[in-house]
Amino acid sequence: MIWRNDQTSWKRFERFAREHRLEGIVAKRADSHYEEGKRTGSWVKLRYNCRQEFVIGGFTPSYLGLDALLVGFYKGKELRFAGAVRGGFTPSLRRKVHDSIEHLTTSNCPFSNLPDRRLGSLGRE
Numbered sequence: 001m002i003w004r005n006d007q008t009s010w011k012r013f014e015r016f017a018r019e020h021r022l023e024g025i026v027a028k029r030a031d032s033h034y035e036e037g038k039r040t041g042s043w044v045k046l047r048y049n050c051r052q053e054f055v056i057g058g059f060t061p062s063y064l065g066l067d068a069l070l071v072g073f074y075k076g077k078e079l080r081f082a083g084a085v086r087g088g089f090t091p092s093l094r095r096k097v098h099d100s101i102e103h104l105t106t107s108n109c110p111f112s113n114l115p116d117r118r119l120g121s122l123g124r125e
Contacts, residue, residue: 017048024048054082056101057110064091065098070111078112 017025024047032042054071057079061067068084089097 014048022048052082055079057081059098059101060084061098062094065095067094069097070114072111079110081111081114 013025016022024045026043026045028043032040034043052073054073056069057072058070059066059068060070066089068086070081070084072079072081074080
């Protein structure tokens, strides 16, 4: 289906996706082709069921400056760890972000539930 850039069409697609509890919509340029393993910007996934505001609570360093931002969400007054954000950073942006937040480091962990990095993704060795 080809979508014309107007609010009525957009709202219909969004309403359909939400009513059917779909993950989202893939929007693409009509003249684009799928390119395996590449993110060209010609295809964009708009997610509806996965929205959450996050707070940056820390970072993991790397030889490039920044490996990942550690993010969480508030549950009551507790900052709960949600995950690490690695995608979208170019090498120069990793250095720039690291340099701009490095002075904010502290020995106190802001997360109430930060997992042990020595354990696997399910909290087991």
